[in-house]
Amino acid sequence: MAPVAAQTMDVKSIKSVAESPALSSVPSAYDFNINPNDEADPNDPEFAIPIVDMSLLTSGSPDQRSKIIHDLVKICEEWGFFIAINHGVPESLMKGMIDACHGFFSLPDEEKEEFKSGNDVLEMFKYGTSYNLALDKVLLWRDFFKVRVHPEFYSLYKPACFSEVSMEFSKRTREVALEITRAISESLGLEPNYIHDAMNMDRGLQMLAANYYPPCPQPEHAIGIPHHTDHGLVTLLIQNEMNGLQVEHNGKWLTVNGPANGFFVNLADQMQILTNGKYKSVMHRATVNNKATRISIAIPHGPSVDTLIAPAPELLEKEGQAPKYIGMNYKEYIQLQQSGKNYMKSTFDHILA
Ligand code: OGA
Ligand code: NI
Numbered sequence: 001m002a003p004v005a006a007q008t009m010d011v012k013s014i015k016s017v018a019e020s021p022a023l024s025s026v027p028s029a030y031d032f033n034i035n036p037n038d039e040a041d042p043n044d045p046e047f048a049i050p051i052v053d054m055s056l057l058t059s060g061s062p063d064q065r066s067k068i069i070h071d072l073v074k075i076c077e078e079w080g081f082f083i084a085i086n087h088g089v090p091e092s093l094m095k096g097m098i099d100a101c102h103g104f105f106s107l108p109d110e111e112k113e114e115f116k117s118g119n120d121v122l123e124m125f126k127y128g129t130s131y132n133l134a135l136d137k138v139l140l141w142r143d144f145f146k147v148r149v150h151p152e153f154y155s156l157y158k159p160a161c162f163s164e165v166s167m168e169f170s171k172r173t174r175e176v177a178l179e180i181t182r183a184i185s186e187s188l189g190l191e192p193n194y195i196h197d198a199m200n201m202d203r204g205l206q207m208l209a210a211n212y213y214p215p216c217p218q219p220e221h222a223i224g225i226p227h228h229t230d231h232g233l234v235t236l237l238i239q240n241e242m243n244g245l246q247v248e249h250n251g252k253w254l255t256v257n258g259p260a261n262g263f264f265v266n267l268a269d270q271m272q273i274l275t276n277g278k279y280k281s282v283m284h285r286a287t288v289n290n291k292a293t294r295i296s297i298a299i300p301h302g303p304s305v306d307t308l309i310a311p312a313p314e315l316l317e318k319e320g321q322a323p324k325y326i327g328m329n330y331k332e333y334i335q336l337q338q339s340g341k342n343y344m345k346s347t348f349d350h351i352l353a
Contacts, residue, residue: 232302
């Protein structure tokens with residue numbers, strides 16, 4: 001298929017495209033082939049997704065905590081992904097957050113467009129469809145919005161409940177993310193607050209990024225979000241009752257299917273850079289389905305935007321290694337990742353030392 005210049009198409013939202021009664025196949029601008037042979041068998045023990053019981057990190061015995069921290073080494077090296085359970089965030093709050101996002105996506109297109117903005121990564125909020133209509137060669141079967149919730153808290157002003165729910169949800173997920181960074185610091189043989197302090201997480205960039213994937217008539221011929229890694233340190237993700245997230249493991253794509261009230265946790269680029277490649281920023285993507293709308297909410301947690309990111313000197317010394325990545329400031333890294341030239345390519349290629 002010849003790439004269709006997206007800007008020639010006037011797509012307001014994939015929601016409205018998908019709701020059109022005449023739609024029986026994927027419009028050519030969205031054509032993307034998924035190879036079913038690349039998918040992992042979820043019943044194969046090799047693909048059993050690691051589960052981390054967070055309650056044992058915080059209220060378990062010292063032995064239980066050190067066992068989990070020990071397990072985390074392997075999980076972070078081999079997977080870069082796990083499901084966090086017993087994390088303390090109430091199920092009602094998680095559901096309330098999904099409902100509030102659903103409420104937003106259900107607004108008429110004209111009302112959602114009030115939240116459109118420029119392409120600066122540090123906008124307060126941004127609503128759109130696909131990824132970047134001006135650059136995308138293949139359109140993505142998703143609408144999205146992103147809101148910056150830390151260090152300053154911003155919110156959508158519609159629907160009415162959004163601000164209150166998102167403030168509480170952002171605060172509680174932040175606590176979970178910080179607990180995870182403490183455990184990961186320890187798993188590296190560092191002080192628990194090492195990552196928090198080195199990455200200036202008291203001013204860390206946290207976003208709330210919601211995705212809306214309506215049913216698709218030919219799910220194997222479209223993609224929600226193509227393969228990518230996230231730019232921060234660690235991303236937490238929740239979804240409504242539909243699956244769709246796939247993580248790459250041992251060369252296969254594995255659909256993540258897990259406890260409904262768990263957080264899907266993926267390590268992101270800054271964790272790989274900080275650990276000089278020891279821990280893995282997992283490649284992942286979002287597929288679509290032909291049954292029901294899927295909503296996911298990703299909550300990426302990163303360093304402060306002015307942090308100089310580079311492999312941790314303490315780890316380089318301990319492992320006797322030279323840095324594999326050049327240093328750069330986090331904001332520049334995000335801009336590099338989001339500039340169209342990296343579309344579907346790894347940002348790491350640009351920062352090898
Ligand atoms: C993301 C992402 C996956 C999903 O928003 O960065 O990877 O399942 N989302 O929606
Ligand atoms: Ni992602």
